[in-house]
Amino acid sequence: xxxxxxxxxxxxxxxxxxxxxxxxxxxxxxxxxxxxxxxxxxxxxxxxxxxxxxxxxxxxxxxxxxxxxxxxxxxxxxxxxxxxxxxxxxxxxxxxxxxxxxxxxxxxxxxxx
Amino acid sequence: xxxxxxxxxxxxxxxxxxxxxxxxxxxxxxxxxxxxxxxxxxxxxxxxxxxxxxxxxxxxxxxxxxxxxxxxxxxxxxxxxxxxxxxxxxxxxxxxxxxxxxxxxxxxxxxxxx
Numbered sequence: 663x664x665x666x667x668x669x670x671x672x673x674x675x676x677x678x679x680x681x682x683x684x685x686x687x688x689x690x691x692x693x694x695x696x697x698x699x700x701x702x703x704x705x706x707x708x709x710x711x712x713x714x715x716x717x718x719x720x721x722x723x724x725x726x727x728x729x730x731x732x733x734x735x736x737x738x739x740x741x742x743x744x745x746x747x748x749x750x751x752x753x754x755x756x757x758x759x760x761x762x763x764x765x766x767x768x769x770x771x772x773x774x775x
Numbered sequence: 776x777x778x779x780x781x782x783x784x785x786x787x788x789x790x791x792x793x794x795x796x797x798x799x800x801x802x803x804x805x806x807x808x809x810x811x812x813x814x815x816x817x818x819x820x821x822x823x824x825x826x827x828x829x830x831x832x833x834x835x836x837x838x839x840x841x842x843x844x845x846x847x848x849x850x851x852x853x854x855x856x857x858x859x860x861x862x863x864x865x866x867x868x869x870x871x872x873x874x875x876x877x878x879x880x881x882x883x884x885x886x887x888x889x
Contacts, residue, residue, distance in 0.1 A: 706867070765818050
């Protein structure tokens, strides 16, 4: 079945460092790929998405590129801020599964000033 | 997008009791989902709430324990019945529209069972 694998956390970085959170997936067909973010004590927010190969999703300085050849959707940001501290979830959905989301385990990101 | 509210935002309940969580959306949506998120964990789908028909439950979740109502296209409730400490978790409502792949989430209900 479909699955999503994320790098384990927590990931601890200093402010202004470069961020990469790895995400790989297993799915049949052509899933849509997502990154959601959960700030402390809050629900989940859609951060970015990509719906086909080579698409790049971007938002708030974060980017991720849909790589079908490596089945990956790694999240990157050039310069992180303390306010980026949160848990980041990679997920996929497929139309023929009624767009049910398949979730990664989540990666906690801690940014130190 | 959609604006989703949940009530209550948090509650502390005694074992053996039941709690009903409400999810309200600011616009009509096709799909509503209920998730459980245990501390430090990812999300687990409990069920999909279908308007006008019974909810569709995922493996490991049953209607007697988690009855769901979906009376219209903007509202749903999830009841956690006969609670035990293992039910302590965050319960999240999300919504989606037909032929769209995005889901939007409510702020969650933090439940503690003592």
